[in-house]
Amino acid sequence: MNGFKISGRPAASINGYCMLVDASLSITQDRIKVWTSGTVKLNPAWTFTDDAGHFHAVSDEGEPLPTLWRKTTPCDDPGHDEECDGGPVYYVCRVCGETVEPGWIIDTPPGVTFEPGLISWTLTVALASDDQPTEFTRSGQWVSVRVAWPEVEYFGVGSITSIRQTPCRTSVIEVTGSGPLGTRKP
Numbered sequence: 351m352n353g354f355k356i357s358g359r360p361a362a363s364i365n366g367y368c369m370l371v372d373a374s375l376s377i378t379q380d381r382i383k384v385w386t387s388g389t390v391k392l393n394p395a396w397t398f399t400d401d402a403g404h405f406h407a408v409s410d411e412g413e414p415l416p417t418l419w420r421k422t423t424p425c426d427d428p429g430h431d432e433e434c435d436g437g438p439v440y441y442v443c444r445v446c447g448e449t450v451e452p453g454w455i456i457d458t459p460p461g462v463t464f465e466p467g468l469i470s471w472t473l474t475v476a477l478a479s480d481d482q483p484t485e486f487t488r489s490g491q492w493v494s495v496r497v498a499w500p501e502v503e504y505f506g507v508g509s510i511t512s513i514r515q516t517p518c519r520t521s522v523i524e525v526t527g528s529g530p531l532g533t534r535k536p
Contacts, residue, residue, distance in 0.1 A: 361498045362475055364525065372476045375497055375504060377531065380467030388460040396453025402446040408453075415452060419444050473497060473508065473525045476516075489513065495525055498536045506531040 356375050392414055397407040406417045423437035441450050473495055489510050496505040508527030515521055 356499060362473075363494075363496045364475070364523065365493050373497060374474050375471065377469065377471045379469045381464040382467040384463050384465050386458070386461055386463055389457040390454040391457040393453035393455040398450060398453075400443050400446065400448045400450055402443070402448065404443050404445050404448075406443070406450055406452070415441060417444055418442065418450055418452070468528060469530050470526070470528045471506070471508070471531055472511075474522060475525075476520050476522045493525060495527075500536070503534050503536045504531045505534075 359371065360373050362371050362373050392408045394408050394410070397405070399405050404417065406415070408414055409416050418441040421440050421442055423440065425437055441452055442448060443450055489512055491510045492507060493510060494505075494507055496503065498504075506527055506529070508525040510523060511526045512524045513521065
């Protein structure tokens with residue numbers, strides 16, 4: 351999981367209610383582990399002569415297999431619809447129709463990569479209890495948020511996850527969202 355946290359006294363608003371508050375914004379993004387099967391490409395050194403004596407090779411320019419037709423096995427799977435692209439691909443000589451298997455080499459080996467996953471964020475604001483607007487009274491309430499630090503402004507939609515009072519007559523409101531926050535220069 352990748353993430354960062356920024357804290358300070360930004361200009362902030364929840365549902366348009368503006369406040370200058372102590373705030374922190376934590377943004378995290380999951381990383382999804384993906385196993386790849388690797389990829390192959392035509393072997394540029396491959397050549398082949400079929401049973402009828404027709405020469406086949408990979409071209410350096412233009413159509414990579416100019417002497418072969420690329421065919422697709424008809425899709426006869428009853429679970430597929432009319433938009434099915436068909437079954438396995440195979441190649442045949444353009445002259446005699448003999449099936450020819452071109453030479454392939456590994457382009458990228460199998461392995462593990464990490465793809466970006468879900469983005470989540472939490473905005474925590476602290477303000478004097480007397481400053482708390484009465485509309486922020488319940489957890490689960492969907493709100494619009496906007497937080498502007500001098501170098502960047504974040505905005506988005508989240509849900510109030512908690513409202514609590516501290517012993518020093520301060521209200522702490524926590525808003526959580528999933529999905530990206532908008533950003534812009536203030």
